[in-house]
Amino acid sequence: MKRIKQLLQADLSSVIIPIITIFGLLAITSEGFLSSYNMFSIFQSVPIFVIVGLAQMIVLSLGQMNLAVGSIGVLSSVVFGIAMQNLGMPTSVSILLACIAGVLQGLIQGVMVTKSGINPFIISLALLSLYKGLALVITKGQPFSELNAGFSAFGNLKIVGLFPATIFIAALVSGIMYVLIRYRKLGKRLLACGANGVAAIYSGVNYDKTVIIGHAISGGLCAIAAILQVSRFGSVQLSIGDDWMLTSFVVPVLGGTLLSGGKVNVIGPFLGGFLMVLINNAIVLWGVSSYATNAAVGLILLLAYEVDRMRKKMMNNQAKSAVEKEA
Amino acid sequence: MDFAKIRKSNSFSVSIIIVFMVVVMCFFKRNYLSSDNISALLKVLAVTTLVGVSQMISIASGGMNVSIGSVGAMAAILSGLLMQNLKVPVLLSILIGIGIGVLSGIINGLLIYRNGGVGVASFLTTLATNSVFIGIIYMITTGHGVSKIPDAFVAIGSSKIGPVPTSVLIVGVLITLVYFMFTYTSLGRQILAFGANPKAAELYGISRFKTILSVNIIASILAAIAGMLVVMRVGTAQPDIGSDWMLQSFAAPLIGGTRQAGGKVVVFGVILGVLVLTIIENALVHLGVDVYWTELINGVVIIVIMAFDRLRSIKN
Amino acid sequence: MSKKEEYILELENITKIFPGVKALDDVSFKIKKGEVHALVGENGAGKSTLINIISGVFGPTQGSIKVDGKEEKITNPSKAFELGIGVVHQERNLIDTFDIAENICFMDISTGKNKMKDKKAMNQKAERAMERVGLDLKPWQGIEELTSGKKQMLEIARAMCMDSKVLLLDEPTASISLTEADMLLKTVKQLKEEGVSIIYISHKLEEIFEIADSITVIRDGKNIGETLSASSLNKDKLIELMVGRKFVTETYNNRDLSKEPVILEAKDISSKKNPIPKSFQLKKGEILGWYGLVGAGRTEYAREIIGIDPITNGSLLIKGSEVSIKSYEEAFQRYKLCYISENRKEEGLFLQHNITDNVGIIALDQICTKGGFISYRKQNEITESYKESLSIKAKDIFVETASLSGGNQQKICIAKGLCVNPEIMIIDEPTVGIDVNTKGEIHKLIYELSVQGISVIVISSDMGELVGIADRIIVFRDNEIKGELENSKDYESMSTKVMGSILL
Amino acid sequence: AGMMAGCKGGTDSSSSSSQTQDKTAYDQSVWKDVVEFGAVDGKTDKDYAFAGVFGAINSYSDPMQGAADIAAEELGIKATEFDAPKDWVQNDQNTILDGLIAKGIKGIYMMTSDPVAGNEQISKMTSSGVPIVCVGGSPSTPSKATLTLATDVYQAAYDGTINLIKAMGETGGVVGLCGAVTDTNTQSRMEAIQKACAEYPNVELIQIIGDIDESEASVTAIENILAAKGDQISGFISTCYYPSVALAKILSDERYSNVHAIGCDTDEAVLDGIKSGALDGTMSQNPWGQAYLATVTLKMLTDGWTYKADQDFLVDSGSFYITKDNADKVEQTQMEATMEMAKTWTDRFDAPAK
Ligand SMILES: Nc1ncnc2c1ncn2[C@@H]1O[C@H](COP(=O)(O)OP(=O)(O)OP(=O)(O)O)[C@@H](O)[C@H]1O
Numbered sequence A: 001m002k003r004i005k006q007l008l009q010a011d012l013s014s015v016i017i018p019i020i021t022i023f024g025l026l027a028i029t030s031e032g033f034l035s036s037y038n039m040f041s042i043f044q045s046v047p048i049f050v051i052v053g054l055a056q057m058i059v060l061s062l063g064q065m066n067l068a069v070g071s072i073g074v075l076s077s078v079v080f081g082i083a084m085q086n087l088g089m090p091t092s093v094s095i096l097l098a099c100i101a102g103v104l105q106g107l108i109q110g111v112m113v114t115k116s117g118i119n120p121f122i123i124s125l126a127l128l129s130l131y132k133g134l135a136l137v138i139t140k141g142q143p144f145s146e147l148n149a150g151f152s153a154f155g156n157l158k159i160v161g162l163f164p165a166t167i168f169i170a171a172l173v174s175g176i177m178y179v180l181i182r183y184r185k186l187g188k189r190l191l192a193c194g195a196n197g198v199a200a201i202y203s204g205v206n207y208d209k210t211v212i213i214g215h216a217i218s219g220g221l222c223a224i225a226a227i228l229q230v231s232r233f234g235s236v237q238l239s240i241g242d243d244w245m246l247t248s249f250v251v252p253v254l255g256g257t258l259l260s261g262g263k264v265n266v267i268g269p270f271l272g273g274f275l276m277v278l279i280n281n282a283i284v285l286w287g288v289s290s291y292a293t294n295a296a297v298g299l300i301l302l303l304a305y306e307v308d309r310m311r312k313k314m315m316n317n318q319a320k321s322a323v324e325k326e327a
Numbered sequence B: 001m002d003f004a005k006i007r008k009s010n011s012f013s014v015s016i017i018i019v020f021m022v023v024v025m026c027f028f029k030r031n032y033l034s035s036d037n038i039s040a041l042l043k044v045l046a047v048t049t050l051v052g053v054s055q056m057i058s059i060a061s062g063g064m065n066v067s068i069g070s071v072g073a074m075a076a077i078l079s080g081l082l083m084q085n086l087k088v089p090v091l092l093s094i095l096i097g098i099g100i101g102v103l104s105g106i107i108n109g110l111l112i113y114r115n116g117g118v119g120v121a122s123f124l125t126t127l128a129t130n131s132v133f134i135g136i137i138y139m140i141t142t143g144h145g146v147s148k149i150p151d152a153f154v155a156i157g158s159s160k161i162g163p164v165p166t167s168v169l170i171v172g173v174l175i176t177l178v179y180f181m182f183t184y185t186s187l188g189r190q191i192l193a194f195g196a197n198p199k200a201a202e203l204y205g206i207s208r209f210k211t212i213l214s215v216n217i218i219a220s221i222l223a224a225i226a227g228m229l230v231v232m233r234v235g236t237a238q239p240d241i242g243s244d245w246m247l248q249s250f251a252a253p254l255i256g257g258t259r260q261a262g263g264k265v266v267v268f269g270v271i272l273g274v275l276v277l278t279i280i281e282n283a284l285v286h287l288g289v290d291v292y293w294t295e296l297i298n299g300v301v302i303i304v305i306m307a308f309d310r311l312r313s314i315k316n
Numbered sequence C: 001m002s003k004k005e006e007y008i009l010e011l012e013n014i015t016k017i018f019p020g021v022k023a024l025d026d027v028s029f030k031i032k033k034g035e036v037h038a039l040v041g042e043n044g045a046g047k048s049t050l051i052n053i054i055s056g057v058f059g060p061t062q063g064s065i066k067v068d069g070k071e072e073k074i075t076n077p078s079k080a081f082e083l084g085i086g087v088v089h090q091e092r093n094l095i096d097t098f099d100i101a102e103n104i105c106f107m108d109i110s111t112g113k114n115k116m117k118d119k120k121a122m123n124q125k126a127e128r129a130m131e132r133v134g135l136d137l138k139p140w141q142g143i144e145e146l147t148s149g150k151k152q153m154l155e156i157a158r159a160m161c162m163d164s165k166v167l168l169l170d171e172p173t174a175s176i177s178l179t180e181a182d183m184l185l186k187t188v189k190q191l192k193e194e195g196v197s198i199i200y201i202s203h204k205l206e207e208i209f210e211i212a213d214s215i216t217v218i219r220d221g222k223n224i225g226e227t228l229s230a231s232s233l234n235k236d237k238l239i240e241l242m243v244g245r246k247f248v249t250e251t252y253n254n255r256d257l258s259k260e261p262v263i264l265e266a267k268d269i270s271s272k273k274n275p276i277p278k279s280f281q282l283k284k285g286e287i288l289g290w291y292g293l294v295g296a297g298r299t300e301y302a303r304e305i306i307g308i309d310p311i312t313n314g315s316l317l318i319k320g321s322e323v324s325i326k327s328y329e330e331a332f333q334r335y336k337l338c339y340i341s342e343n344r345k346e347e348g349l350f351l352q353h354n355i356t357d358n359v360g361i362i363a364l365d366q367i368c369t370k371g372g373f374i375s376y377r378k379q380n381e382i383t384e385s386y387k388e389s390l391s392i393k394a395k396d397i398f399v400e401t402a403s404l405s406g407g408n409q410q411k412i413c414i415a416k417g418l419c420v421n422p423e424i425m426i427i428d429e430p431t432v433g434i435d436v437n438t439k440g441e442i443h444k445l446i447y448e449l450s451v452q453g454i455s456v457i458v459i460s461s462d463m464g465e466l467v468g469i470a471d472r473i474i475v476f477r478d479n480e481i482k483g484e485l486e487n488s489k490d491y492e493s494m495s496t497k498v499m500g501s502i503l504l
Numbered sequence D: 001a002g003m004m005a006g007c008k009g010g011t012d013s014s015s016s017s018s019q020t021q022d023k024t025a026y027d028q029s030v031w032k033d034v035v036e037f038g039a040v041d042g043k044t045d046k047d048y049a050f051a052g053v054f055g056a057i058n059s060y061s062d063p064m065q066g067a068a069d070i071a072a073e074e075l076g077i078k079a080t081e082f083d084a085p086k087d088w089v090q091n092d093q094n095t096i097l098d099g100l101i102a103k104g105i106k107g108i109y110m111m112t113s114d115p116v117a118g119n120e121q122i123s124k125m126t127s128s129g130v131p132i133v134c135v136g137g138s139p140s141t142p143s144k145a146t147l148t149l150a151t152d153v154y155q156a157a158y159d160g161t162i163n164l165i166k167a168m169g170e171t172g173g174v175v176g177l178c179g180a181v182t183d184t185n186t187q188s189r190m191e192a193i194q195k196a197c198a199e200y201p202n203v204e205l206i207q208i209i210g211d212i213d214e215s216e217a218s219v220t221a222i223e224n225i226l227a228a229k230g231d232q233i234s235g236f237i238s239t240c241y242y243p244s245v246a247l248a249k250i251l252s253d254e255r256y257s258n259v260h261a262i263g264c265d266t267d268e269a270v271l272d273g274i275k276s277g278a279l280d281g282t283m284s285q286n287p288w289g290q291a292y293l294a295t296v297t298l299k300m301l302t303d304g305w306t307y308k309a310d311q312d313f314l315v316d317s318g319s320f321y322i323t324k325d326n327a328d329k330v331e332q333t334q335m336e337a338t339m340e341m342a343k344t345w346t347d348r349f350d351a352p353a354k
């Protein structure tokens, strides 16, 4: 009982508890769940969720939203495709170019948000169309499928027969983001700008610069997610990113990021992404109609809220009774 | 209202842009203002305006509602199914459709209240309920549309009263009611006060619970009506109704001058915002723009419009 | 029976426990009809908590409240208004998007009594209410651009027109000018005549003695002794009761700064907003007071100097060389010029963050290791040291700043300013809402800083404060500098001189 | 309705354990004595757990599970499962596919949500020993799937346009209505429309509108183009579902009685449109036959048959022009064509070595 209480008090309990529950239930009820094929597949789906979630999280921490995550992803991957297929660049250069493209798109968004005075939501909305439109105009909708074979293989590479190589990339990116947010000045500044922009300025933070950098990082992360997606699909696809927007919000939020800015949980998206994938997996394994996928994700999100409330209530009660005891 | 004040308003600059767009279109296409095209524009306008107003109410209260589309779809599908399978009379079905709106509004409202009230909570909660509602729709329909909608129902959408399509009239009445609510009733003012400063509003006697609940019920009723209007327009009730409402619902009121942080609305500005969006969509078809260019142009035009509005407000 | 009816409000054994803090501990007192009852106590003593309980913001953990002799459960703010309890909270609570009339007549809107909006009646009502508190504004004006003093007066006007039997005023004069405060006190007296009972909270003890009939002292959440009649007390005794020990005000001697170099010099600085050019000099280690009534343009002038508002004309010299500061970041990083805003909630604090993070953001350079990584140990050490030296009252340094009392929040803002080791500090209204004891500590701090060679500009509307610590006082009125005076540290003569130059 | 059965999923079918299986269906089928009945070679029923996964929830796939189960019954194997992601999202489909395999499904017939991106998933599944037969539309080639049973999307769009042009009397303006422009299949459909129009000197392709495979967007687009160029338009060719439904509604207006239209798919709303005269016809493909033959193929592959190297990867499952005359016999038309193919189906394979 005490253990459970302790667990409930942990910051991430609202995501860890559902993960453990679903994982346990699946392991008991479904024999295929622990098969290496299934585990590999689960781990293979996680990285993109996580990185897209991180891309959104960093903008959320600024108290803003990036609706263009998917479009930035698709335009970056088009740059990647052009570099690799049309210009015959080596893989590393192509990846670099794609990331630069992503950062640039984020940068443009950041500059417009800070300098133009136009409503940030509308900017993001317009850029969503603009970036995607640009990708379409450049390619005329044609995919790039003659990619470097080694690169495509990477997306499906198995390590120890269980882990896809991509999950290590996601872990690495999460780690870097963790350090960035928690241990670098930039992270503190980002959170400060998200919590109270004016106070941040009065604390000597360059608000505009910080916001721009935040958006740029978000753009870069979108590009990384896109590259991982390309390597999994083995081709650059213009529908990449079409399904990212909802995911990008759900993942960090499941992972405990406040949408109002100023507070984030960097490890959260990793767990949030994992939880999403587990739910999807459970729905297929339990033979529930895939129509229920949506409903299940929604219910889990609501459940996360409940767990969080329970946790807070318990901690408050504890603190209160501690005071009473003292008296 | 004196002219100077009007001239400074956001609505004025958006109006200028709309007039400009129409003039340019008339220049390129002689028949741009044909009655056919105007009625095509009006029909889209009706639904999108309702969607925008529904979102505007949530924004006014300092919240967001991303479940508008699924509420609309639920009302459309359920009223459609009742009419098709159980032969429920048209009027009763419409009432039940609105009832679905009320019910989902209550669900949203209660959950949002429970989860803390404004901004964050409303976005997340409706994100979750949206998923649940969509799940319900697809479980009921298994992805199939309801195609045997009684003519009497569809006729409401396609008929005209005088020169005006009935659907436009319905929306006109509804938006006027919303305007009336925000301008003259204390409920409207309470919503605005709560949106601008929830803490102060609560400290001075506005009930958080009542406000959130009424906002969500009203918004969901409008969404439900919008969903049924789509059925009247399309002739079938498809489960994908509302799937592309989300972005429009935010864009229309924000372009129209509603304050994103809540507390200030420009009710009729929503119509202007919707006009901007629909005219772009309409113009792209009229000009025969290549399919690959439509997205790009869409984005560019929105930015240009907002930049223009911004420049004017700086000058003022 | 008849004796009981004399009390309009009776608090019995009120206890309030927040997670981790016992804010009120068995507080009881009674208020008679038509009296002004002052509540005094240090920052964080629990005064505002009491107000919140009476006005139904939250319920007490224990204890009961009687209104008019009848026990009432005040579960929400509306209930309090129904019982005739009006309130002006310590923090500003206006609706930015509403015009003045709507803000003043807010209760009509929130209670939904008048279902339909009657603009004309509202405007008239608002005008009458403003007249009462001496505000000269148009009811249809927006409020976003008003100064904080005007906003405060608006709130008071709103409370006045509620027709309440009991009026709770939580530090109403903290951020308004002397004239406005006079007007307010006059209104309070008049209300008292009309039979309204008033609970009045203030850290300005002169006011207390001017209007209060009875005084209850709260220390650490408990009421100290019985309610006392104001006439039986004097200032020193009251402070002693508040602080729990004898309190000595320190005096700071005059210093000779004539040999010190000028570290900051402004020459005819003006901006688009403030076309009147203004100049001043600040010496190393000097405390320069900027006196003026609220709205005299001191904050705006400071904002120009620190690079937040652009300067159109004039030049700024730091240590003799001309500089052009384009952003506050630059002023702060490069010239060690630090500004502490008067507006702690909006411009000072990150309310959802804890104390350490609030301090850490400004002390990034100190809390970073060589590799540029943040050391949370250092951050905690620094915060802990300020918590100690400024005696910030909080459970620990990891509580959200939103849950602290107003005065303690102000102390955190000051800690933020101190921990960057500035060369020049501009402190805007450093002791608004600060209790006497801490006020003394802050003054001492400012003085010590100046002794270390830091030059400090103190913007204050409190003449006593400036006379106490400043070396020199510059007087502002209507965006102009009206005079510059050496401080003789003699309150009487200085105040006549200052008033003289203001009226000039 | 077929999909609801899929919801129940993994329910044990009656054939799972007993030897006393009902062979009557087998005896009457074309497979009698050609393909073996039930499990062979020490394999068990479990090795014959097959599933169908479509690219998205779409009425096109309605007949599929029923057809697959008829094949399963004839061949004495477990009833099949059926599933599809809500939208055309490859990632979502991958989740379903991987889950099914984890659950023990040993063979899958499917349409990729995305023809290019789905290929990598097909490779992953085949390399773990699960045979894949594609239906509905071909993945991009080369692919690790055994074969694709589909209508050539290019050909279908081309034929549809030609039918439209004929209905128009070979003169007038044509408008094409298409789905997501990011889909490579949409691109070939657009090319087909362009090519067909170019072949007739008096026919002008006015415009192709893309990205409108949604109920509202399609209505808006059609109303807009009618308002803009109503006088020039003689016909619409729709290559996706929602615009077809929208055409059926809008063109039922008297004013547009001389505007011709060819739709796509055989949903009730579309067929009603044909019966009422709003549409001239629709291009029906053969989802019934695709699922039926695909299931047979999966059984054969599991038994040890191999697809001959010289056989085409893409097997045309036929497409039919449905008009007023045969609107009531859509499924029957499909079945007949399928049974015709079934007669020579095993010729495409090498029999298992004994
Ligand atoms: N919502 C809350 N949650 C937790 N603790 C709180 C909350 N509100 C107040 N407190 C704590 O209760 C104590 C009393 O605070 P209160 O605001 O009543 O002080 P105060 O006497 O008004 O001080 P000041 O003069 O500085 O305004 C403080 O220690 C404060 O931190």
Ligand SMILES: Nc1ncnc2c1ncn2[C@@H]1O[C@H](COP(=O)(O)OP(=O)(O)OP(=O)(O)O)[C@@H](O)[C@H]1O
Binding pocket: C144, C145, C146, C147, C148, C149, C292, C293, C294, C295, C296, C297, C298, C299, C300, C301, C342, C461, C476, C478, C479
């Ligand atoms: N919205 C406004 N419209 C017109 N004048 C304004 C407005 N806001 C501020 N002002 C004026 O700007 C000037 C400077 O205000 P500022 O806040 O800088 O004064 P201050 O001396 O710092 O007083 P405070 O103690 O309120 O900060 C004042 O003359 C004030 O009346």
Ligand SMILES: [Mg+2]
Binding pocket: C047, C048, C049, C090, C170, C405, C406, C407
């Ligand atoms: Mg207080």
Ligand SMILES: [Mg+2]
Binding pocket: C295, C298, C299, C300, C342, C428
């Ligand atoms: Mg000031």
